[in-house]
Amino acid sequence: MNIKYPNGKKVSNNKITHINSRGMLFESELNIANEYYRTNNLAIIYKKPTPIQVVKVSYPERSKAKIVEAYYKTPSTTDYNGIYKTKYIDFEAKQTDNASFSFKHIFAHQIIHLKKIDEQGGIAFVIIYFKILNQVFIIDIKDFYREYTNNLHDGPKSIKACNITNIGGVEVLLNKLPIVDYLKAVDSLYFNQKSK
Amino acid sequence: MNIKYPNGKKVSNNKITHINSRGMLFESELNIANEYYRTNNLAIIYKKPTPIQVVKVSYPERSKAKIVEAYYKTPSTTDYNGIYKTKYIDFEAKQTDNASFSFKHIFAHQIIHLKKIDEQGGIAFVIIYFKILNQVFIIDIKDFYREYTNNLHDGPKSIKACNITNIGGVEVLLNKLPIVDYLKAVDSLYFNQKSK
Numbered sequence: 044m045n046i047k048y049p050n051g052k053k054v055s056n057n058k059i060t061h062i063n064s065r066g067m068l069f070e071s072e073l074n075i076a077n078e079y080y081r082t083n084n085l086a087i088i089y090k091k092p093t094p095i096q097v098v099k100v101s102y103p104e105r106s107k108a109k110i111v112e113a114y115y116k117t118p119s120t121t122d123y124n125g126i127y128k129t130k131y132i133d134f135e136a137k138q139t140d141n142a143s144f145s146f147k148h149i150f151a152h153q154i155i156h157l158k159k160i161d162e163q164g165g166i167a168f169v170i171i172y173f174k175i176l177n178q179v180f181i182i183d184i185k186d187f188y189r190e191y192t193n194n195l196h197d198g199p200k201s202i203k204a205c206n207i208t209n210i211g212g213v214e215v216l217l218n219k220l221p222i223v224d225y226l227k228a229v230d231s232l233y234f235n236q237k238s239k
Numbered sequence: 240m241n242i243k244y245p246n247g248k249k250v251s252n253n254k255i256t257h258i259n260s261r262g263m264l265f266e267s268e269l270n271i272a273n274e275y276y277r278t279n280n281l282a283i284i285y286k287k288p289t290p291i292q293v294v295k296v297s298y299p300e301r302s303k304a305k306i307v308e309a310y311y312k313t314p315s316t317t318d319y320n321g322i323y324k325t326k327y328i329d330f331e332a333k334q335t336d337n338a339s340f341s342f343k344h345i346f347a348h349q350i351i352h353l354k355k356i357d358e359q360g361g362i363a364f365v366i367i368y369f370k371i372l373n374q375v376f377i378i379d380i381k382d383f384y385r386e387y388t389n390n391l392h393d394g395p396k397s398i399k400a401c402n403i404t405n406i407g408g409v410e411v412l413l414n415k416l417p418i419v420d421y422l423k424a425v426d427s428l429y430f431n432q433k434s435k
Binding site for chain 1: 280282283285287288289290291303304305306307308309310311312314315316320321322323324325326327328329352355356358359360361
């Protein structure tokens with residue numbers, strides 16, 4: 044997904060009270076949801092900082108190092124992790140302009156990372172925002188991995204939004220605050236609680 | 240702790256087969272330990288990227304964005320987190336040149352973060368390397384928090400290495416590979432298993 048706020052700057056609430064025709068800023072919405080969950084002691088989930096390779100630093104003032112040459116790096120893992128209902132939770136967030144999600148938009152090593160989290164007993168999924176449909180879904184890594192593997196064996200190269208619930212995914216029903224109240228879908232998928 | 244490898248570069252093993260008189264590179268040793276744990280499917284724990292505020296990016300080539308002005312930011316949380324024995328694990332790593340650890344070397348918001356992780360049912364601790372003694376200890380956040388709170392009420396301003404086991408901490412006995420095999424101390428502290 045596009046990195047809209049590499050400095051982690053918080054978006055003021057009035058900017059996002061409704062979803063306009065250009066779609067919401069998905070990453071910002073996830074950050075707002077996480078902040079809401081933390082404030083209410085529901086979960087402690089953070090976006091990891093964007094990994095940056097620092098090449099050159101100058102010291103114009105003694106107190107503050109200024110980075111003058113650096114590059115964005117490929118993340119080793121996923122965007123988000125933390126703790127929810129005593130469980131380790133880890134997910135990758137993606138958005139697409141289409142009504143289907145192409146597997147070329149996710150790194151193989153991120154899928155493997157999520158698979159390993161699942162094997163260790165953690166909650167691991169991919170959350171996808173389909174901008175054109177204004178729909179968000181979460182797909183458990185086991186389901187996602189099965190589809191991904193099919194794709195490597197000449198199966199479909201993407202996951203269609205309209206097919207996600209058939210392959211085991213759950214829709215994140217958009218709420219008021221937070222808009223992307225994804226823990227409700229997590230409850231439904233991992234804690235056998237109805238998503239309302 | 241000092242950021243010796245902001246680019247996350249791996250240190251080759253032959254550099255660290257023994258701890259020389261200048262002490263080990265603690266962060267590198269923790270990264271090596273985590274890599275060992277991941278390779279052996281014992282735990283999935285990563286160091287989070289150093290948070291950097293990007294101010295200016297230039298595009299000398301179409302393919303690669305070059306960051307030309309950026310600054311190190313204060314981390315929101317801690318250095319390391321992940322999953323171990325199905326549990327969420329989160330810790331802050333510190334090193335000191337003295338035989339005691341001064342509370343001024345840890346941010347209050349990091350202590351609060353670890354306290355919240357503990358309240359959510361996760362494993363949360365501080366790991367400290369006392370360079371001069373060549374000793375490493377882990378202190379559960381509950382014990383650390385108690386000492387920290389005493390310090391705010393005119394108690395001792397630091398934790399002495401020689402006193403850590405008395406306040407509930409556990410020594411990480413230095414091993415061959417990985418040298419800082421801290422999960423043994425975690426077993427002893429959180430899973431009632433003898434540290435050997």
